[in-house]
Amino acid sequence: MEHTFPQKVLEHLFSFIDSNKDRNAISLVSKSWYEIERRCRKKIFIGNCYAVSPTTVIKRFPELRSITLKGKPHFADFNLVPDGWGGYVHSWIEAMAVNIPLLEEIRLKRMVVTDESLELIAKSFKNFKVLVLISCEGFSTDGLETIASNCRNLEELNLQESDVDDLSGDWICYFPDSYTSLVSLNISCLNNEVNLSALEGLLGRCPNLQTLCLNHAVPLDQLPSLLSRCPQLVELGTGVYSTEEMRPEVLSSLITAFSGCKQLKSLSGFWNVLPSYLPAVYPICPRLTSLNLSYAIIQSSDIVKLIGQCPNLLRLWVLDYIEDVGLEAVAASCKDLQELRVFPSDPSCLEPNIALTERGLVSVSKGCPKLQSVLYFCRQMSNAALDAIAQNRPNLTRFRLCILEPHTPDYLTLQPLDSGFGAIVEHCKDLQRLSLSGLLTDRVFEHIGTHAKKLEMLSVAFAGDSDLGLHYVLSGCENLRKLEIRDCPFGDEALLVNAAKLETMRSLWMSSCSVSFGACKLLGQKMPRLNVEVIDESGPPDSRPDNCPVEKLYIYRSIAGPRLDMPGFVWTMKDDSSRRLELDVAGVEAQFRNL
Amino acid sequence: MSETDMAVIKPEMMKPYVWLQTSDDSIQQVEQEIAMFCPFICQEIIQKGMGTSKNCAICLPQQVSPAMLSLILDYCRFHQVLGRSNKERKAYDEKFVRIDTEKLCELTSAADSLQLKPLVDLTSRALARIIEGRSPEEIRDIFHLPDDLTEEEKLEPLRNITDDPRIRLLNRLYAKKRKELKERERIKNVEVEEEHVDERSVDDLLSFINGNDRDPKGIKTSKNKKKNRRKKDQQKNSSSKEEISVPDKKEVLNGHNIRHQSSETDGPCETSNLHHNLHHTYDDPMLEFDDDDTDDEIDPALKAKIDREVEDFARRLNCDWPERIKDFFSSTQERKTMLSTTNGNGFLRRHACMLLPCVSVFYLTHHEFAFRMKMNPPRWPLA
Secondary structure, three states: OOOOHHHHHHHHHHHOOHHHHHHHHHHHHOOOHHHHHHHHHEEEOOOOOOOOOOHHHHHHOOOOEEEEEOOOOHHHHHHOOOOOOOOEEEEHHHHHHHHHHOOOOOOEOOOOOOHHHHHHHHOOOOOOOEEEEEEOOOEEEEHHHHHHOOOOOEEEEEEOOEEEEEEOOOHHHHHHOOOOOOOOEEEEOOOOOOHHHHHHHHHHHHHOEEEEEEOOOOOOHHHHHHHHHOOOEEEEEEEEEOOOOOOOHHHHHHHOOOOOOOOOEEEEEEEEHHHHHHHHHHHHHHHHHHEEEEOOOOOHHHHHHHHHHOOOOOEEEHHHHHHHHHHHHHHOOOOOEEEEEEOOOOOOOOOOOOOOHHHHHHHHHHHHOOOOOOEEOOOOOOHHHHHHHHHOOOOOOEEEEEEEOOOOOOOOOOOOHHHHHHHHHHOOOOOOOOOOOOOOOOOHHHHHHHHOOOOEEEEEOOOOOOOHHHHHHHHHHHOOOEEEEEOOOEEEEEEEHOOOOOOOOOEEEEEEOOEEHHHHHEEEEHHOEEEEEEEEEOOOOOHHOOEEOOEEEEEEOOOOOOOOOOOOOOOEEEOOOOHHHHHHHHHHHHHOOOO | OOOOHHHHOOHHHHOOOEEEEEEOOOOOEEEEHOOOOOHHHHHHHHOOOOOOOOOOOEOOOOOOOOOHHHHHHHHHHHHHOOOOOOHHHHHHHHHHHHHHHHHHHHHHHHHHHHOOOOHHHHHHHHHHHHHOOOHHHHHHHOOOOOOOOHHHHHHHHHHHHHOOOOHHHHHHHHHHHHHHHHHHHHHHOOOOOOOOOOOHHHHHHHHHHHOOOOOOHHHHHHHHHHHHHHHHHHHHHHHHHOOOOOOOOOOEEOOOOEEOOOOOOOOOOHOOOOOOOHHHHHHHHHHHHOOOOOOOOOOOHHHHHHHHHHHHHHHHHHHHHOOOHHHHHHHHHHHHHHHHOOHHHHHHHHHHHOOOOOOOOOOOOOHHHHHHHOOOOOOOOOO
């Protein structure tokens, strides 16, 4: 028997349902639920900005207050996506400026944001509160000036890892004296010094400030006075963590400052560390839950001394200077550790110069029962080690292993690492994210297709023997959303045979593989809800035979049709004629570029 | 109740009992102190003076059945006692909502109609917990709801977005272009064509866009023919297997033969299967949208409007390139000059691949690892 709720009761009920997945589910229940849900939806996450048009989103969700958009594919982080590829946010901002004036939060990742966009944001949304730009680019400190001057209710400004044209450190002076609502500020990506007295004033008048991540240009001897303005901080990213010479008075003022921060739980920054200053943070170590030392070039012994005092650590990011012995210490003292990331100090060096091997990871997997998320760079690995890790830690949800040299086999047996990764997917039943490396045949993909049923994102490079590998993954991994592949011998067959699968995924990236231009065209023409884009900087792919492999291929599902902002080196495979039209438009573009 | 309300109540109104009529028309006596907990009942008593006798029983909203009233009164009876701790109240609430979902739904509506907000919140949260983590099908089952969204609505295809002017325009141009090409192909022999770069000048392109088609009459008369042919193709496509098989035979597409190159067509092809059954029911929206060619039956005024739009687009192409694109170009230029002169990270990024041909620097999550190479002096990382 059906019970009909009054609309406002359903709306009220929906207000208790927050996660994107759940909101998506309730919107698909029935016509009436769809209608009610869409009118009261406040937050939306769009994993690919080209999957849907701004107009569609706004039309469907007129009451939005928070939007999250992602632009470029993940492999853009590794310079595989040429500049000018796309990911422009401006059309979104324009549409929302007109239709959603009450918008409060914009979170972007890997998108191109211009100063014009920032200005439009600053002037259009009276109640604007949160601006998060992760790995974004295209804007300068001029744009930040307009944000600072106009957004009176701003709570969060986070520029993490963005490429900002740092023209002047005075942009921070544009926060008016009456502005006091700052909660979170992350400027760690900026290159130049910000106006420190303005920053101090800002920190002093914002009592709700919880997060402050400075950039490397902030000198260490200024840190104590900055901290004294905001002792209530929960998260701190230091600037450079050294002075030309060790100065005892700097150390003592640091100690005083840190001792005053009773709520501090998270530390990062630590550019260019002078180890003698590390003891200043010892007082807060017992409270630390998150420690990011991935820029700290310090020896294992110093790292161990620090971490030995952090028994409550949940998250640790560190360089491979920590070495196996350091990781053993982590395994012994950080029993609540959930996330570990070990970055390479010198990726280009081919000789193993650091005593960090697979043993470090094995000991952490054994000693830390809550470990869920791993990112590990190393130079050697064995199937036995992977097997041990899998059996020790079946609760792993994210496992990214990066053996620096491609095609590296098991160093003990010289066999491929198929069985090792096989053990990982077999034991870690809730694995959501996996990155492969080392010498791998099609067999590893068979294991993945058979066991990795909850896998959502897979990154593959220099692996596999044939199309069978790709086929296993596409046909076996039911929850796969993102697949990124480079330098693998995967061709047309697996892709075309599993074409329907691609519409159930967010995106597929393939570069330096063996997918032919003809197959791309076929896919583009046959699959109306897929955008098939070929990236080729050497010229139009149709100037070569159809069986020539394409340089890079990016396929994503979309209900917005082919995008309108493709640069000259991106071709859509929508249709023979439409592709030609894009070519023509590209030609016109080129004309304009020369003006 | 506010103090003024209390002042207005006459003494004879403070009887211990109040009369309530539930949805089944039955009337019952209820302790007034308890019943007043519900704002609706409170209002009826104070503002309308109802409920003092059986004859003027307060008519409760139709969502309130006797069973629901009983539950609600239990809730009120518990919570109106002042001495209870928060822990007690919480424990009671948790137990209170452990009833079957149907009752919970009814209770939510009943509590809402009586404006008893705390109970509405409590039951709503309980329902929300039931809903969380479930699929649409499961939710439908639990709440006995109809599955009345069409496949199209579930996917929101292109054809619902006709009011985005750029999409409309682009589709218009695609349609025109496609017609022209199909016409050309129909006339030519079907052979493998050497792909050639489009060498037309900008003027040619603009004249095309402006509608100076070379063979307007030809296109118009063959429109219907093409429409039918397209429909036939569509039917053929949808009736055949959904997987795009890579057969040994040639496939003719838009006049080009796409011959499967590899010889290993067995194995994977045979064993693959379709996971997504949406394709079986869903028509190809792109083709359908193209078929929806308004040029055919369009009235001249609307056609003129559309032609003007196309001209407008052409004009904008010519001298008034959309701001966004202009910005994009100028910013790229600026960035390019900046990067090459200041030796910024972008410059390094461009050349990173060249300097490290063998190393798979692909999993790095920090941009700077791409440039932490042997550079002198070492460049500080971006972030």
